[in-house]
Amino acid sequence: MFHTFTLKALACTTLFSLSLNATPLVTIANYGPHASLEKTIQGFREELAIQGFEDGKTIQIMESNVNFDQALIPQMLTKLQAQKPAVMLVMTTPVAEAAKHKIKTTPLVFADITDPVAAGLIPSSDQANSNISGASEKQDLTALLAFAERLLPNAKRVGILYATGEDNDKALLKMMEEATKAKDLELVAIGVDHARNVPMLMQKFKGKVDFIYVGTSGPIQPSLPAISSEAVRLHIPVINADSDAVKNNLVLASFGVSYEKIGQNAGKIAAQVLKGTEISKISPLNPRPQDHEGFISLKVLNDLKLELPKDLSQITVIK
Template structure:
């Protein structure tokens, strides 16, 4: 792990958990946005630990020893490690790609930063997901939600789905899955009971998206996924996912304000809004379920083949 030897007025440390397309996208967008925001003299010391959590303290300590103006901590484990090591120093930390900073005890709430830390979340906004589904399938009234009752994140999203669908006058069809072997039967039972299936970022269900897609196609129900890869692979009709470019840009906005003199406590963590998500639509897969792309999405620039 080598540090840059260059000197500049604005030295920024970047602590990354490991090389990964979404995390790399976050960092690239962060640096580009910092330049756009006028931080043109920045020098970045970038380290990563190949997803070895035991090396996080060493990485953060090394970055902190170079006296940066601030540290960008990418992912929850890295942000938690940074908080422990530099939390009592004068080095502010901006996190990025942290799903729930409140649950992770990085910030006291969504309304305020911590005394040494704030940042940009990658928490998917359920209301925005439902808004997209309604745009894609304006006639859909019944949304099936596939989830693992034993997974905390799945249950947390379920509660949000219940609130949002109720508020918007939609029916939520809850489909709990204990194991992936049940998918063909459970999805097949949705015939005549659901107009669209939403698959969250579930550790159980996401790896089984091919099985979900096949079962849903057999009963002509379109699937909207939390990740766009299944859309690009021609498995599901659409996806609505958090843009990690936006996450990086949001982190940069906070970082530039800190460099301008604002305290981390005065800056609330940024939660992704509708415009911080990216849509992906596979028109051919959508057509297999007898659906067409509405005119309102014709110019979305989000079609994949």
């Protein structure tokens, strides 16, 4: 991945150098290639274009990622910062935390972060820091559990995997603890220290949960195929945060914030910076209830011998 990252950065640097004095540069520091993160970038680009900042015309955009190798994040940030961008999009908690400590002058816009306050990025959910603001992906877990009740009316026990070394995952776990307690549901949480241990750890859910929720964890989401495979063997339904896995019939359902919308929110903030507003004066944006969406795989539903909910409002059925 190091060579891929270097070549990509060099190619983008060459492109940028051709128009050094013509257009501002927007850099994107991403954790790794993943469907939800790519949707965020898509939404970010779309919103910038709507605001008059189109890649290759009025701005140049440079993307880089470290293929989920946290050790390479400082190097990526150094390379991107060396290009003197007008604004930098920093995606996921590990990247955003590293950028906040390392970069002090370039305006930073975070995205795909569950709780930026807990991560120490901003002082409060509606207040930017000196050089960072952004768009959180904070899920409405009460709405998630209400969706799960419609889909699995007899479910009383919820399983969740979380990365033990990630602030984002710790925040998600705390939110899920509060949401399940309010719903009088039992939560079975299993910590993951490394992705390779996911298949083994999944066995701990056997006979102990009625469904598994896979949240917006950077380290856990890439393990979704392994989670799905083990869940099939254990006959446990899986509800994911992102819809792509449903559309591919990998999991039963999804419910969560639209990642494209998160990207659009981040794009709104970046556009304000490009128009001259100090980022410290731009309030962070949080998802609204209408930014959430539900999907159900009819194939997986039939495989699990479950019934389609009668109330399909705000739910898309994938046939």
